[in-house]
Amino acid sequence: MVVSTTPGLAVPRRLLGIDPGSRVTGFGVIDIIGQQRVYVASGCIRTQPGAPLTDRIRTLLDGLSEVAAAYLPAEAAVEQVFVNVNPKATLMLGQARGAILSALVLAGLPISEYTALQVKQSVVGHGKADKTQVQHMVVRLLKLSGTPQADAADALAVALCHANHSHAAIAGFARDGLRIRGGRLA
Amino acid sequence: MVVSTTPGLAVPRRLLGIDPGSRVTGFGVIDIIGQQRVYVASGCIRTQPGAPLTDRIRTLLDGLSEVAAAYLPAEAAVEQVFVNVNPKATLMLGQARGAILSALVLAGLPISEYTALQVKQSVVGHGKADKTQVQHMVVRLLKLSGTPQADAADALAVALCHANHSHAAIAGFARDGLRIRGGRLA
Numbered sequence: 054m055v056v057s058t059t060p061g062l063a064v065p066r067r068l069l070g071i072d073p074g075s076r077v078t079g080f081g082v083i084d085i086i087g088q089q090r091v092y093v094a095s096g097c098i099r100t101q102p103g104a105p106l107t108d109r110i111r112t113l114l115d116g117l118s119e120v121a122a123a124y125l126p127a128e129a130a131v132e133q134v135f136v137n138v139n140p141k142a143t144l145m146l147g148q149a150r151g152a153i154l155s156a157l158v159l160a161g162l163p164i165s166e167y168t169a170l171q172v173k174q175s176v177v178g179h180g181k182a183d184k185t186q187v188q189h190m191v192v193r194l195l196k197l198s199g200t201p202q203a204d205a206a207d208a209l210a211v212a213l214c215h216a217n218h219s220h221a222a223i224a225g226f227a228r229d230g231l232r233i234r235g236g237r238l239a
Numbered sequence: 240m241v242v243s244t245t246p247g248l249a250v251p252r253r254l255l256g257i258d259p260g261s262r263v264t265g266f267g268v269i270d271i272i273g274q275q276r277v278y279v280a281s282g283c284i285r286t287q288p289g290a291p292l293t294d295r296i297r298t299l300l301d302g303l304s305e306v307a308a309a310y311l312p313a314e315a316a317v318e319q320v321f322v323n324v325n326p327k328a329t330l331m332l333g334q335a336r337g338a339i340l341s342a343l344v345l346a347g348l349p350i351s352e353y354t355a356l357q358v359k360q361s362v363v364g365h366g367k368a369d370k371t372q373v374q375h376m377v378v379r380l381l382k383l384s385g386t387p388q389a390d391a392a393d394a395l396a397v398a399l400c401h402a403n404h405s406h407a408a409i410a411g412f413a414r415d416g417l418r419i420r421g422g423r424l425a
Contacts, residue, residue, distance in 0.1 A: 143333065148340065151296065151337020151340075152340065
């Protein structure tokens with residue numbers, strides 16, 4: 054994406070946020086139009102517990118490629134997972150995350166990664182926010198009429214975090230006439 | 240794949256074995272022609288240490304889709320990784336494995352999984368074999384003129400393990416006119 058340097062012209066940018074999980078992966082799509090963040094869509098991709106790993110990988114690949122094809126985001130942001138005390142759970146989450154990143158790479162999306170701490174700080178204002186506070190702020194910032202499911206809300210929070218991070222960078226770079234891609238200099 | 244039930248007719252089957260790693264992923268391709276196992280190809284896909292995760296995911300996806308397109312295997316077998324004491328390493332290996340499985344799913348290959356113990360038992364005869372013994376047996380079983388690199392040899396061992404496991408099953412099922420896919424009943 055090329056950021057317009059014409060003062061006052063708002064270029065819409067569509068972002069896909071992902072909250073990865075081995076059982077439930079949340080996704081959230083928002084548009085940035087100038088200073089506004091506009092809700093587009095959100096939901097969850099659920100893999101069948103106890104199903105063979107390759108079936109769960111297929112569910113994630115198919116689900117995310119459908120989301121990318123349906124909403125045509127320009128960029129993706131994925132929450133970094135924190136390593137679990139249970140090594141088996143960590144391996145399973147890693148495998149799910151590898152499939153999620155594969156789907157986004159294959160969809161041709163530039164990918165940014167944020168820690169849970171960064172997401173909470175960006176959306177709620179401090180890193181110790183709980184799930185309810187994240188949901189509350191997502192509803193408020195996107196002016197939603199209802200509360201999205203927790204994983205979908207987390208994914209929308211990841212998209213909002215990416216919007217805030219890349220917006221701050223773009224504001225500075227755009228002044229200098231530089232091009233940005235996925236929140237990074239192109 | 241449909242297993243021919245015509246007695247005495249050897250149907251060639253091409254297998255792709257994978258030894259997953261976050262830095263080096265070995266691959267090995269063999270043909271089963273009747274009782275014979277014939278070497279076709281082997282090698283490694285290396286990801287750049289220190290490169291961004293999404294670049295490493297892309298390297299694995301591109302590398303494995305090239306291997307699948309070049310050798311057109313009918314089935315894939317992937318070694319199960321054992322969880323490391325280091326949670327960060329386990330997460331990274333999980334992510335690499337998720338990308339590897341994604342590439343194989345997208346190539347339309349039925350996938351079987353084997354533990355390192357199963358691979359060693361099948362190829363060397365006992366589960367406590369070291370890397371050198373695995374390499375030695377791979378060279379002997381496939382009548383190779385040189386010794387493949389360790390990760391490539393491990394991948395060939397995974398393919399040989401799958402050949403042995405599915406061959407035993409097929410021998411029984413084919414008698415009954417049943418169809419097998421990826422070493423499993425279709």
